[in-house]
Amino acid sequence: MPADRLLSPARHSGEIGDEQEEALLTGQHVDRKGQTGRGRGFFSRWKNPIIVTWAAIATIIILVFGVLYVRSHPVDDKPTPGAPNTPKAPPNTPTAPPNTPKEPKTHKKRNLIFMVSDGMGPASLSLTRSFRQFTENLPIDDILTLDKHFIGSSRTRSSNSLVTDSAAGATAFSCGLKSYNGAISILPDGNPCGTVLEAAKAAGYMTGLVVTTSITDATPACFNSHVNMRWEQDRIAEQQIGDHPLGRVTDLMFGGGLCHFTPNTSIGSCRGDDRDLIKEARASGWQFAYTHDGFKYLRMGKFVKFPIMGLWAPADIPYDIDRKDTEYPSLAAMAETAITALDIETKNSDKGFFLMIEGSRIDHAGHGNDPAAQVREVRAYDKAFEVVLKKIDEMETETIVISTSDHETGGLSTARQLHETYPDYLWYPSVLANASHSSEYMAKLLADFPEVTKSKITDYIKEELLPLQQITDADDEEIAKLVKTKTDGLSTAYIWADMVSRRAQIGWSTHGHSAVDVNIYAYPPELAKDLWGNHENTEIGEFLRKWLDVDVDSITKKLRKEGTHAKWMGKELDKILEEKEKSMGVGGKTGEVTVEGLDAYHGVHKRACMH
Numbered sequence: 053m054p055a056d057r058l059l060s061p062a063r064h065s066g067e068i069g070d071e072q073e074e075a076l077l078t079g080q081h082v083d084r085k086g087q088t089g090r091g092r093g094f095f096s097r098w099k100n101p102i103i104v105t106w107a108a109i110a111t112i113i114i115l116v117f118g119v120l121y122v123r124s125h126p127v128d129d130k131p132t133p134g135a136p137n138t139p140k141a142p143p144n145t146p147t148a149p150p151n152t153p154k155e156p157k158t159h160k161k162r163n164l165i166f167m168v169s170d171g172m173g174p175a176s177l178s179l180t181r182s183f184r185q186f187t188e189n190l191p192i193d194d195i196l197t198l199d200k201h202f203i204g205s206s207r208t209r210s211s212n213s214l215v216t217d218s219a220a221g222a223t224a225f226s227c228g229l230k231s232y233n234g235a236i237s238i239l240p241d242g243n244p245c246g247t248v249l250e251a252a253k254a255a256g257y258m259t260g261l262v263v264t265t266s267i268t269d270a271t272p273a274c275f276n277s278h279v280n281m282r283w284e285q286d287r288i289a290e291q292q293i294g295d296h297p298l299g300r301v302t303d304l305m306f307g308g309g310l311c312h313f314t315p316n317t318s319i320g321s322c323r324g325d326d327r328d329l330i331k332e333a334r335a336s337g338w339q340f341a342y343t344h345d346g347f348k349y350l351r352m353g354k355f356v357k358f359p360i361m362g363l364w365a366p367a368d369i370p371y372d373i374d375r376k377d378t379e380y381p382s383l384a385a386m387a388e389t390a391i392t393a394l395d396i397e398t399k400n401s402d403k404g405f406f407l408m409i410e411g412s413r414i415d416h417a418g419h420g421n422d423p424a425a426q427v428r429e430v431r432a433y434d435k436a437f438e439v440v441l442k443k444i445d446e447m448e449t450e451t452i453v454i455s456t457s458d459h460e461t462g463g464l465s466t467a468r469q470l471h472e473t474y475p476d477y478l479w480y481p482s483v484l485a486n487a488s489h490s491s492e493y494m495a496k497l498l499a500d501f502p503e504v505t506k507s508k509i510t511d512y513i514k515e516e517l518l519p520l521q522q523i524t525d526a527d528d529e530e531i532a533k534l535v536k537t538k539t540d541g542l543s544t545a546y547i548w549a550d551m552v553s554r555r556a557q558i559g560w561s562t563h564g565h566s567a568v569d570v571n572i573y574a575y576p577p578e579l580a581k582d583l584w585g586n587h588e589n590t591e592i593g594e595f596l597r598k599w600l601d602v603d604v605d606s607i608t609k610k611l612r613k614e615g616t617h618a619k620w621m622g623k624e625l626d627k628i629l630e631e632k633e634k635s636m637g638v639g640g641k642t643g644e645v646t647v648e649g650l651d652a653y654h655g656v657h658k659r660a661c662m663h
Contacts, residue, residue, distance in 0.1 A: 056300055099517035131364045163404035163451035164599050165391070165440055166225070166254075168271055169433050171217060171415025173460025173568050179423065179558070180430040183468070186481040197438040198455065204572040206592060208459045211240050215567045218415065219282040221458030221589060222274035228593030228604065234281045236273045236288065241339040244278040246607025248596045249406055253301040255602045256356070258394050258405040261302060261387045264369045264411035266309030267292065267361075271458065276302045277409055278611065285312050286323050293333040295359075297611060300336070303358045304393065306386045307412075308365035310342065320366050333361065349379045353392025360393075362386075371413055371490040371661060384436040391443045404449050406600060409436065417490070418461025421560040422549040424487035425523075426464075441575050452579045456592060457570035463561025470554060483556035486522035494520065498534065498544050509535050523551060 054535030170177075181196050210220035211230040223231045223238075227245035231238065239245050253259050261272045268285040278290035289312040294300035302663055311322035313329040330340055341347060341362040350356050369380050381389075387409050394405040417426035437455060444451045469475040489497075494517060518526055530551055537544045546563075553560065572592070574580035582595055584645050597604045 055269055073109070093263070101406070110484050137569050147179070155494065160167045161404050161449050162448050162600065163398075163447070164406050164407045164596060165393075165444075165451065165453040165627040166406070166596060167415055167437060167440065167455035168222070168225070168408065168410040168451060169430070170265075170271055170410055170412050171418040171459065171565070172430060172433070172457045173412070173464060173566070173570055174432050175428060175464040175466055176414065176418075176460075177571070178628060179464065179467050180427045180434070182479075183427040183481045183484055187485050196258030196434045198434050198571075198573050201437075201441075201455075201573040201575050201577060202571055203574045203580055204583055204587060206456050206572055206587055206589045207569055208457075208589050209567065210300065215565050216459050216589075217282075217565060218270040218458050219274060222271040224589040225458070225593045225596065226274045227608075228590050229591060234283075236270065236277060236279045236282055237275075238278055238280050238285075242280075244608070244611040246604045246609075246611055247275050247604065248593065248600065248604060249275040249408070250298055250301045251597065251602035251604040252406040253303075254298070254599050254607060255600070256403040257600065257602075258398050258401075258403075259301065260304035260390050260394055260405065260407040261307070261410075262304075262390050263307035263381070263410040263412045264383055264408065265307060265410070265416070266312065266367055267305050267307040267363065268309045268312045269462060271410050271412065272305070272307065272408065274388060279570065285309075286325065286327075289313050289323075289329055290327070293329055293338060294336055295332075297613075298607070300359065303397075304356075304360050304390055304407075304416040306362040306364070306381075306390060308363060308368045311366045312482050313363065322367070342383065344379055347385075347389070350389055350393070352385070353389040353394075356393035356397075358393075368416070369414060371417065371425045371429060371492065372432040373425050373488070374493045382435075383409070383432050384439045387436045388439050388443060391440065391447075395443075395447055395449070398449070404451070406596075409440070411436065415461045416492075418436075418464065419563055420491055420545055420549050421462055421553060421563060422491045422545075423464075423556055423558045424484045424552050425490035426462075427484055437573070444575065454580060454583065454592065454595070455573040456589075459587070460566045460568045460570055462563070463568075465559035465561070468554065468557040468559035470557065477535045479557040480555065483552060484558075486504075487552050488520050488522075491545045491552070494548040495543045495545035495624050498538050501538070504539070506535050506539065507604045509538055521548070521552060523555070525555075526551065 104536075177196065177198065179197065184190065184196065185192060185194060194303065208216045208221060209277060210216040210224075210233050211229075214230040216224075217233040219235050220231050220233045223229065223235055223245070226247035226249065227237055227239075228248075229239060229245055231245075232240055237245055237247055249259050249261075258521045259276075261267065261275060263269065263272050265271075270282045270286040273279075273282065273285075273288045273292075277288045277296070279287050279291075289309070292302060292305065311320055313333075314321040314323065315326040316323045317326050318328075339357050339360040341350065341360065342364070344364065345350075347362060347364065349362075350362075366379050369375065372382070375382070390407055390409075394407060398404050411429060414426060414429040414433060417423075417429050437453070440453050444453060466479050467475070467477070468479070476500065497517060497520075498509075498513070500508065503509060503512065510531060513531055519523070530547070533547050534544050537547060552558075569586065572583050572587070574583060577584075577600075580595070582598075583592065
């Protein structure tokens, strides 16, 4: 195209000349000779100034009227704060898009996910972080998902000891009050305390529990049952299906512990009576799933009918280091399934859900002093936490996750002095990476070996078992310990764990719990400001009830209604006291902390028999 056409397109589009342009602007007729009507000379001289001036005045007038109109006709149909008489927008004013966020309400719909890393202390994080960096060839600044959401720490003591157990620790979370070691939401005065889960259910929330141990174990039990001591798991199971003064309070339960729900006349049962709790629960509407195929049928939460109980193992789900994906679901998969199902179920409700998720077997690995199992359990918990964050970001309902531990187990130290000489500053994650199974699994393999002669047992250990852990330097003393324990009919788990720990230079101070403070994590962190810094574990319980805005105290009153709770709490407290040598802080004010000399030295310092 010629240049003049690009620069002057008007010349080739109807060939409008100066005369026609002038006629259009001034309204004067132009004849074929270029003559206009009267005043042709005047307009020829002043036409441009007049046009410019007129256009400027018109523009100013339009702008002034536009500003005045906007000020007197706001687009938003809500009154401007401080100006109650502001007129509403006219009927034809466009409204905001349908997905525009609404102003926050005081009692808006909320979800709460509470995660418990049972037995995980700060050293467990250090151990697992370095293990992950080594096994995945990551830089030293690559950290766990939990590390990115650290907000504080928690003090863990119970009402009767500076070292808590899981039952008292979970009671502090569920009831927001201190109690004695072994108590399942029962206080030192012998009375039950209402739990946040029970209060949430009463307020209209959906509720759930997801664990990797038996669903009747201490931590989950403290949220939906009440017995004087944690070992009363048959009674706990009965309450969990609805044989409870408040009726059924839980909508979803995933974990192990099937043996407590089947009658003692059936294979694999661990009940003390012949009650068939599965039959009873089904009659009241419960859905049950047992196998991994049953778990897959739930389609990651998209095909769930409530109430539902998924019991994937007779007792505990195997350690993650031993678990097979084709046989047992992971903690992350169970968590995602539960969250998805609860979110779908509450989609059209004005209340959300409360879900407790526990990485239960971190604690068991600590009890066993098994570092190879523990790093995998902490890693599995970290993956589950990552899944929870992803689900929170996907959900429309405001949701918070709080994660903490009830206590630390094992007195873990990422260092170990093997000799009297001054130690090297080392520990070896490669040893943990080489171990293919937990010490519990290795002990079972040896226990199941049918031969009884020492020579055959020795050969089996050297040729079959040691290669599984890639231990190539076992000495005669270690092998002799394994053989002796096997022939004596005792578990070799502690020996296997110590063989790995020594080579990795990992230290342990106890097979029990410790009093070390444990970490608190949260997402989104700004919603958990009340838990920033160091707190008593009961303050976490208080936060849970405040976030959900539920009345736990009214639940406590219902549970304590005269003549009702004695029938379902289990053993009477005086009988429990006869079985315990130590004081449990009984009596006094509710939640009172009384140690009665338990924090004083009594001269016990000699080595006791491990078994």
